[in-house]
Structures are given as structure tokens and as C-alpha cells.
Amino acid sequence: MHNMNNGQSDAFFQQFRHWDLNLLVVLEALFCEQGNVSRAALRVGLSQSAMSHALNRLREMLDDPLFVKQGHRMHPTSRAIALAPVIAGWLENIRGQLKPPVFDPATVQQEINVAIPEHLERLVLPALLGFLRQQAPGLHLHSRPVPMSQLNEAFAQGRIDMAIIGNDWEPKASYQHCLLTESRFVYVYDARQLHFAESVSLAELAAVPQLASNYSHKTATIIDNHFTVHGLTRRIMATSGGITAIPAILAECPMLSILPEIMIADHPLFDSLVKRPFEPDSVRATLHLVWHKLHEHDLVQHFVRDWIIRHFAGPPD
Structure with missing residues (x-):
């Protein structure tokens, strides 16, 4: 993780308690309008009295009159002239950093x-x-x-x-x-090795030799738990590390395998196998991002x- 600590002292942060940085936006508006309070107020959406109050607070904060009236116009002090480009650049930089970035995937x-x-x-x-x-x-x-x-x-x-x-x-x-997404489970087998009646009970499935798959890298799966809840234990004869070898194994051995349907649907390696829904349909695999x-x-x-x-x-x- 990036270390964001830039070593600033406590005094650095505490001095900002006495500075209202929102007033810098007011000061920039006054710069743009050459000290004209009425026009600057329109720029930032304040009343003229509120802008006058903000100008007084700026003068107190910066310990400088900033704008002095000469004849019918307000003229910036040397302090204001020095601050003008600094404040303008700082506000533009902050605005650029805070606005939502433009995303172009190309x-x-x-x-x-x-x-x-x-x-x-x-x-x-x-x-x-x-x-x-x-x-x-x-x-x-x-x-x-x-x-x-x-x-x-x-x-x-x-x-x-x-x-x-x-x-x-x-x-x-x-x-x-x-x-x-969610997926129901199916049990798959090679018809040359196993034969089942049209209706098969959970107990009958449990008694059939089974090839488990360790695709989830967990010892007990939701299928194992389902059998356990019904007082049954699967007759697991072998376990594969994934699913790629399962069709070839079932072609050689009289075993079945219970898998999420989404994993094998339209999978060419499983085309030769019989696929039957594992009941109940409420036992489902979920996939999360x-x-x-x-x-x-x-x-x-x-x-x-x-x-x-x-x-x-x-x-x-």
C-alpha cells in the first residue's frame, strides 16, 4: 500500500484552523472583478453584504487591506498583486484534481x-x-x-x-x-458403464461409486453436506483436481460425478456423457464477483x- 505520510508537522495542520480556505474563492472573484464587490458577489452567488463580510474576513486573515478605494475604483495592494497568480494557479490545480476524471478505455x-x-x-x-x-x-x-x-x-x-x-x-x-449467477447440480455418467432407472432416490445415488472433483479446493462441498443432512454418505472412490479429466475417467470406470451444470454446459468434453438433474433443485451453486x-x-x-x-x-x- 502506498505510504501517504508526507511528514507534515502538527503545526502545519493546526494553522489551518485559523484560515478559511473557502475565502480564497472569494478572493479570486475579487481579483477577476478588480475589487468590485457587487460583481464579485454575482460570480460566486453571494449577496453583496455577504461578499463585503467575506472581504473583511480576508483582510483579517491575511492582515492586509487587499483592495483600497481610490476615486471610484478599488485598487489592489502589492500583497494582493503578489497573491493573485498564486491563488489562481492553486484553485485551477485543485479544480483539475477534484473534477471527475475522464475515462477512455481506448x-x-x-x-x-x-x-x-x-x-x-x-x-x-x-x-x-x-x-x-x-x-x-x-x-x-x-x-x-x-x-x-x-x-x-x-x-x-x-x-x-x-x-x-x-x-x-x-x-x-x-x-x-x-x-x-446460480446453477443447479447435475450428475453425469457414461452410459456404457452405468445404467439408472427413470427415478433415482438420494440413497440410491449415495450407494453408487462416485468421482468427486476438488474444483473448489475444499474437503466438504455443499453436495457432501446435503447427503449428510439426510443421514447419507457419498461412496467416493476417487477425486480429481479439476474437471477436464472427468469424462475420460468416467469412460473407463463405473462411477458418476455430481457437478454444477454451468461448469459443463456446452463443454465438448462432456458431450458423450449422460447428464441428469440432481434433486432437489434447491441445492444450487452460486458464482460471485x-x-x-x-x-x-x-x-x-x-x-x-x-x-x-x-x-x-x-x-x-
């Missing part, structure tokens, strides 16, 4: 690091990278594989800017998150987050 030169599990990359990266290539060619996006247990550390160290995660990670209060609150208003990150959210929302009705 001119951005930046890197964004997103933690995306490998089995979800195909849902996001092809379309996102295609979009960035057209709209923000200088924005380089990198997918970083980060285990769930290391997400907090990765955020804290700045190794990732945002993450697409499942429903088995609880973000801290310092994070913002958005639900991207997570980012740190520090970057809530970062224009580049907001640009990427907005695309991801709209991508999962699908086309408008």
Missing part, C-alpha cells in the same frame, strides 16, 4: 489480475478478451489461479484485483461482492467488473 495502459478457477475460464475469458481487444487494447488481463484458502492473502498483497468464486468462500467486510472496497471507484476495474456482470446477466429481455 487509451488505457494497465494490467488487471483476476482470480478465475481454471474450470470457469472458458465461461469468461474468450468473450472478455475479445471485448478488450476491440474496446481497450492497452488493457492487459491476466487470469491468476489462486486457491480459496489464499484469496485474502492474494488481495492483501495486491496480486489480484478481483476474483470470480463459488459459494464456499466468505469475504471479509472489506470486500464488495456481486452475485453473478469479489473485489476490495478500496477499488470500488477505480475506473479501469469498474469497466472490467461491469462487463463481467453484464456478461453473466445475459442479453436484455
